[in-house]
Each structure stands twice: as C-alpha cells, then as structure tokens.
Amino acid sequence: DIVLTQTPLSSPVTLGQPASISCRSGQSLVHTDGNIYLSWLQQRPGQPPRLLIYKVSNRFSGVPDRFSGSGAGTDFTLKISRVEAEDVGVYYCMQTTQFPHTFGQGTKLEIK
C-alpha cells in the first residue's frame, strides 16, 4: 500500500498569513497513463470532506484561488496564500493512482 506522510500534523496560523502543508509519498504516484492522481481535501469541523485540489494542482469548482497545489515525484504541497477563519479544519492528501487508495494522516489548521 502507498503510504502518504503529511507534515506538519498541526499548523497554527495567523489570519491573513500563508500556510503550507506537505505530503510525501512512500512510492511514485505516477499512473500507467502518465498522470499523478494526488488530491487535497478539506474537512471542516463536523462536516464531510470536501475536494479542494485534484491531480496535484487543479483547483476544483468553487474552490477559492488562495488554495494551490504543487509537486512532483513523491513530494507535494498544499498552500493557502492568506488564511481566513473559514479555513479552519483538517486537511488530507489522498492518492487515487493505485488501489487501495490511501490518505495522509491529516493536518489540523488552526488560528493563532
């Protein structure tokens, strides 16, 4: 199974400041079709997960442009350019390149 390791596990951030979360894969996420199927999801308190980014860097419909994804190989990053109060929650990376699909442990974003 592909192991995804997120850092940090907790991230206290000041409103208006940037935030960054790393996701490292234990093996290549390149699919046989040449694509990397690495997504980022947000889970606000008491809510189901919500897709933010798919295929490393594509923002899903309705996601604010302060969210961006990047990366290659086995290292991926989610960045929030200016954190807002509504961004509080847990963020997960997820790979759908290979079965079984797997998630990172989650990173809790909180406001300082």
Add this chain to the structure above:
Amino acid sequence: QVQLVESGGGVVQPGRSLRLSCAASGFTFSSHGMHWVRQAPGKGLEWVAVIWYDGSNKYYGDSVKGRFTISRDNSKNTLFLQMNSLRVEDTAVYYCARWGNDKRLDSWGPGTRVTVSS
C-alpha cells in the same frame, strides 16, 4: 446539484451484520464509479471500497476485505455496503463519494454513523 445521502447506520453487536445505503441524485448515477470511505471517532479518513459505474469491478481496503461487499442498483440510483462479521474497530462514520473525472472523489455525502459495541 449532486446529492448523496447515506443511511442504515446504527448500533450493532460484534459479529453481526449491517447494510448501508447511499441514495444519489442530481447526476447520472450509472455513469460514475462510487466509493465508501470511513472515519473512526477522532481519527483520519480510511478508504473502504470502490465499485465501477456498471458494477463490473470492485476493490476493497485490506481491513474490510472478505467481510464487506460493495454493490449498486443503477435502476434505483443507490449504492450499498453490506458489512458482515462486524468488529469494534469498524465503528466509524461511513461516507459515500462519487468517483469523478481524473479519478477524483468530488462529491461526498454527510455520512452515517456505525457503532459496533456489545
């Protein structure tokens, strides 16, 4: 718009069975694969199973293989998860999610809670 609503959760004793349902609307259900994902209390997300749009292929997570069965009824726009031989560690909120383009899980239901306890 896309709507997914899970049901069938509850409290069940270890070793017993439970069947979850996920009612889909707002999209062509028969054109999309579907997933189940679960979340134990206070824990992270765990992928459970996937079924192809036509039911032709299914894959399972290691922890549920041989005990859980994913299925669907495209005539009723409904996804199922049959859970047998339930264990205390199966206690979780179970979410269904749509498998969209580019292998993304792009829509999620609110979840249904399953508690396995004697």
